[in-house]
Structures are given as structure tokens and as C-alpha cells.
Amino acid sequence: MTTWLPTLKTATPEEGYELAVKMARVAVKMTQPDADMRDKLRPDYAENADSLIAVSHVVATNFATVAAANGYWMD
Amino acid sequence: MTTWLPTLKTATPEEGYELAVKMARVAVKMTQPDADMRDKLRPDYAENADSLIAVSHVVATNFATVAAANGYWMD
Amino acid sequence: MTTWLPTLKTATPEEGYELAVKMARVAVKMTQPDADMRDKLRPDYAENADSLIAVSHVVATNFATVAAANGYWMD
Amino acid sequence: MTTWLPTLKTATPEEGYELAVKMARVAVKMTQPDADMRDKLRPDYAENADSLIAVSHVVATNFATVAAANGYWMD
Amino acid sequence: MTTWLPTLKTATPEEGYELAVKMARVAVKMTQPDADMRDKLRPDYAENADSLIAVSHVVATNFATVAAANGYWMD
Amino acid sequence: MTTWLPTLKTATPEEGYELAVKMARVAVKMTQPDADMRDKLRPDYAENADSLIAVSHVVATNFATVAAANGYWMD
Numbered sequence: 001m002t003t004w005l006p007t008l009k010t011a012t013p014e015e016g017y018e019l020a021v022k023m024a025r026v027a028v029k030m031t032q033p034d035a036d037m038r039d040k041l042r043p044d045y046a047e048n049a050d051s052l053i054a055v056s057h058v059v060a061t062n063f064a065t066v067a068a069a070n071g072y073w074m075d
Numbered sequence: 076m077t078t079w080l081p082t083l084k085t086a087t088p089e090e091g092y093e094l095a096v097k098m099a100r101v102a103v104k105m106t107q108p109d110a111d112m113r114d115k116l117r118p119d120y121a122e123n124a125d126s127l128i129a130v131s132h133v134v135a136t137n138f139a140t141v142a143a144a145n146g147y148w149m150d
Numbered sequence: 151m152t153t154w155l156p157t158l159k160t161a162t163p164e165e166g167y168e169l170a171v172k173m174a175r176v177a178v179k180m181t182q183p184d185a186d187m188r189d190k191l192r193p194d195y196a197e198n199a200d201s202l203i204a205v206s207h208v209v210a211t212n213f214a215t216v217a218a219a220n221g222y223w224m225d
Numbered sequence: 226m227t228t229w230l231p232t233l234k235t236a237t238p239e240e241g242y243e244l245a246v247k248m249a250r251v252a253v254k255m256t257q258p259d260a261d262m263r264d265k266l267r268p269d270y271a272e273n274a275d276s277l278i279a280v281s282h283v284v285a286t287n288f289a290t291v292a293a294a295n296g297y298w299m300d
Numbered sequence: 301m302t303t304w305l306p307t308l309k310t311a312t313p314e315e316g317y318e319l320a321v322k323m324a325r326v327a328v329k330m331t332q333p334d335a336d337m338r339d340k341l342r343p344d345y346a347e348n349a350d351s352l353i354a355v356s357h358v359v360a361t362n363f364a365t366v367a368a369a370n371g372y373w374m375d
Numbered sequence: 376m377t378t379w380l381p382t383l384k385t386a387t388p389e390e391g392y393e394l395a396v397k398m399a400r401v402a403v404k405m406t407q408p409d410a411d412m413r414d415k416l417r418p419d420y421a422e423n424a425d426s427l428i429a430v431s432h433v434v435a436t437n438f439a440t441v442a443a444a445n446g447y448w449m450d
Contacts, residue, residue: 005389008447014080017098021105023392023438027431030396032421044424046107049119053129054428056102060136061435063098069447072083072144089155092173096180121182124194128204131177135211138173147158147219164230167248171255196257199269203279206252210286213248222233222294239305242323246330271332274344278354281327285361288323297308297369314380317398321405346407349419353429356402360436363398372383372444 008069016070020062024055083144091145095137099130158219166220170212174205233294241295245287249280308369316370320362324355383444391445395437399430 004026010016032038045051067073079101085091107113120126142148154176160166182188195201217223229251235241257263270276292298304326310316332338345351367373379401385391407413420426442448 003389005392006387008388008442009449012081013083014078017080017101021102024428024431024435026392027396027434028427031427031430037422041422041424041427045428047112047116048424049116049123050126050129051425051428052103052106052116053099053120053126053133054425054432055106056099057129057133057136058428058432058435059102060099060133060140061432061439064136064140065435065439065442065447067083067140067144069442069449072140074084074144087156088158089153092155092176096177122187122191124191124198125201125204127178127181127191128174128195128201128208130181131174132204132208132211134177135174135208135215139211139215142158142215142219147215149159149219162231163233164228167230167251171252197262197266199266199273200276200279202253202256202266203249203270203276203283205256206249207279207283207286209252210249210283210290214286214290217233217290217294222290224234224294237306238308239303242305242326246327272337272341274341274348275351275354277328277331277341278324278345278351278358280331281324282354282358282361284327285324285358285365289361289365292308292365292369297365299309299369312381313383314378317380317401321402347412347416349416349423350426350429352403352406352416353399353420353426353433355406356399357429357433357436359402360399360433360440364436364440367383367440367444372440374384374444 008066010066010070013067013070013073016066016073017059017063020059020066023062023066024058027058083141085141085145088142088145088148091141091148092134092138095134095141098137098141099133102133158216160216160220163217163220163223166216166223167209167213170209170216173212173216174208177208233291235291235295238292238295238298241291241298242284242288245284245291248287248291249283252283308366310366310370313367313370313373316366316373317359317363320359320366323362323366324358327358383441385441385445388442388445388448391441391448392434392438395434395441398437398441399433402433 010019028038045055085094103113120130160169178188195205235244253263270280310319328338345355385394403413420430
């Protein structure tokens, strides 16, 4: 996991959003490194409305950081 | 999903709020790409007070980012 | 719902707080447009301590944005 | 409730923290205006660890705003 | 409780983190002033993973404020 | 625990993210100092989707602070 986050800069807001999603996933991987266990847990959140909303909140928090890092892509 | 977020700029605060709602939904779609499953889950949150409050929190977090990106529409 | 948020500017912090409450409610309305359903859900959160705390958190998040937009009413 | 928040300025960080607590309570009052109901709900959160932690989170979010409004009381 | 928060300035990031923990606890004390009740509730959160994660979130939110107040200890 | 956070500066975004994870864990340790108890609780969150999402949210909040402290590693 040494090169997954070389920079917070992205070319577009969309790519920034995708980075925010990725960042949300990495914390999960670092806390539960077992890929089989993560796969087993997938239906628990992917088929649960409250879990999906919680995922969206984490992405929103990460996106705030990515957007600030990119000057909101205003240039 | 390549053009859903070309910019964080919006003409008005209202459009910014609508963008924040859209952003909240996209993270859900990226985590649960199956539209049928999402439709099936809809009553779970749309008819649940706590889920609706949680949705509103995600929108608030996204709106903070959109509002900052727009200089709070002060011009 | 085209004119509910013409600006984030308010004359006073109190009005800003009221706007933050309004913003919290609009996301709920946009997610659950059926007014009868929302009325039916009201006791679920208005008579539940954890739900009320969650509402207060959403308002706090929105108020942060409104306060920043108003330069914290320092002038 | 017309004069509860005349300003976000406070003389000290402590007073700012107390204001943050007050702000957290006002959103609850605005959502559940019935004082008897709020009194009835009090044990539900005051004797519940998770509810108390949630209250603390709302206060933290409000305090961030109050602290920023006061320039972190650095002068 | 008149002198618990004389300033947000701390000498080091670590002391700032400790202040953030303290701030998280004060909101709990202000909401539940009865020390015996708080002691009774301690196992409910100290032996519960989700409660501990929630505590960490409150600390993170407070630390953001303390860190900003200290200019991120960059000098 | 006197030297765990000498600075918020990190060489890269990745190291900043790792610091954010560490910060999330320290609040847990400070609240539950008993390592055996923490080990016992590990499956409760490491094998629970909602807990893992909550951990990711705490990391996101801490990372926002670390990223700001590092000027988003833009230099």
C-alpha cells in the first residue's frame, strides 16, 4: 500500500470524487486487511440503506479535503 | 458516470444544494451499482426518520464543500 | 422549490441558525417528497432523543456553512 | 426565541463552549417545542452512553464554528 | 467549571490532542452532571467497539478546532 | 504516550493518511487503556461493516486536519 496516494491533486472534480471513494475504502482495508472477510461483509453494507448512507458521508468528508487541496478546481 | 461532476460552480445556492444532493446519491450508486437493489432499498430510508436525517447530514457535508467552492455566492 | 434558498446571507446569527434548520429539512423533503409520509414519521424523531440529537448535528453542520458565508456576522 | 443568539463572539473559549452547548439544545427545542416531551426524553439520553457521546459530537461541531468566529480567541 | 478551558493554545500537537479528549468529556459532564451515573455508564462505552469509535470521532472533530487554533503547530 | 504525535507534518499524503489512522486509534486507547479489552473488542468492529465504515469516517476527519497542516502537500 505504498503508492496508493501519491497526491491529492486530480485533473477534475469527478476524479477527485473517485479519489474520495478510494480513500474511504483504504481505511477499511487498513482496519480489516483480510480480503475474504471484506468480501463476506459486502452484502451487509451494499444491501443496507443506512450503511450506504454512511458510506456516502465518509466520501463527503474525504471529498471536502480533496476539493480544498485542488482549490476547488477553479483555475 | 464520466460527466456527472464537470464543476463545483453553480449559478445559485439552490443549484448548489441540488448538486450536494446529487453528490450524496453518487457515492451510493458507486457502492451499490445495481439499480434494482437501490430501488428495493428505497422504502428502507425514505420511510425511516433516522435514515432521512442521515441523508440530510450527508447533504449538509457536501453542501459545505460546494458553498466554499462558490465563494458562498457572495459576488 | 425554486426560491427557497436565494442567498446564504442573513441579517443576524439567529436568522442564520433558522436557515440552517430549514436547510436540514429541505434535504428530507427532497428525499421523501410525500408530505403525508413525512407527517407520519414525525413522532418517530420528535419523540426520540437520539433522533433529535441527530437533527441537531445536521443543523450544526449547516450552520457552519451559513456562518462562514456571513463572515460570522462580525461586521 | 428571538434573542437567544445575538452574536457568536464570546469573551473566552469557555463561554464559547457553553454557547456551543446552547446551540446544540436549540435545534432540539425547535424540532420538539413541547417542554414536557423534552423532559420525558431526558433520561433516554442522559443515562445512555451513546447518546451522551452523540451530544458531545454536536457540541464539537458547533464549537468549531464559534471558535472560528472568535478567531480562536488568539488576540 | 470556570477555568477548564482558558485557551486553545497548547505547546505541542500531543497536548492539543489531550485537550481535544478533555473537550469531548466536558460536553458529557455538562449533559450528565451526576458523576455516579457517568461512572455507571462507563462500561457501556469503554467495552463497546462502536462507542469507542464514536468517542474517537468526537475527539477528531475537537482536534480539528484545536489544531487550527494553534496554526497546526507549524512555527 | 508522550511522543506519539511530535508533529502533524508528514512527507507524503500517504504518510499523512497513516497518521490519521493512528490518531483515530489513540483516542480509543485513551478511553479504553486495557489492551486485553481492546483485543477482545477487535472482532466486534473488524468483522462488522458498519463499524468499519465508522472507522473510515473518523480517519477521514483526522485526515482533513493532517492535510490542512501540510498545506495539502502542494509544494
